[in-house]
Amino acid sequence: MTVKATWNNVELAESDRTILVEGNQYFPADDVRTDLLEKSETSTHCPWKGDASYYSVIVDGSRNVDAAWYYPEPYEPAKDIQGFVAFWKGVEVSGTNQDTPEIRPPGR
Numbered sequence: 001m002t003v004k005a006t007w008n009n010v011e012l013a014e015s016d017r018t019i020l021v022e023g024n025q026y027f028p029a030d031d032v033r034t035d036l037l038e039k040s041e042t043s044t045h046c047p048w049k050g051d052a053s054y055y056s057v058i059v060d061g062s063r064n065v066d067a068a069w070y071y072p073e074p075y076e077p078a079k080d081i082q083g084f085v086a087f088w089k090g091v092e093v094s095g096t097n098q099d100t101p102e103i104r105p106p107g108r
Contacts (some may be wrong), residue, residue, distance in 0.1 A: 003027070003095040005087045007067065008059040012036055012091065019081055020102040021049075025093050026084035029070075037085075042066045048105045049078040057091065067091050077106050 003025050005013040009063060015031035037055035044052045055068040067089040074082050087093055 001095055001097060003093065003097055003100075005032075005091050007057055007064055007087075007091045008062055010036070010059045011058075012057060012068075012087065012092060013085070016097050017085060017098055018100050020100050021078065021081060021086070022105070024086045024088070025100070026081045026086045029083050030083055030089050032068075032085050038063075040066050044069075046071075048075060048077075049081070050075040055085070057087075064089055064091065078103055 001026050002014050002016045004011055005016045013027040013032040015027045017028050018025040036057055036059055038058055040054040040056050042054040050071050050073060052069045052071055056064040057064040057067040068085050070085045071081055
């Protein structure tokens with residue numbers, strides 16, 4: 001089975017190679033419709049994953065600001081999500097992958 005990300009009835013991503021991190025499915029960038037993403041100036045910091053950058057999702061003229069994020073240079077404990085994108089802010093993520101690896105914060 002695959003995991004899908006959908007917003008405004010448009011599929012943003014579909015993959016059977018997601019990685020689960022703290023309840024969020026991260027999609028390989030190759031499985032994401034990057035034509036629907038626009039880089040944002042927003043950034044945040046996670047103490048164990050590093051600095052996150054954001055994309056706004058644009059579908060049929062509607063914009064969901066900062067609805068996707070990624071770690072361009074994740075710290076060592078989260079190195080496997082480099083090149084992966086996660087979604088939130090109303091983006092529906094559904095489905096499961098039986099073999100989805102899960103990354104946990106150090107010590108958990």
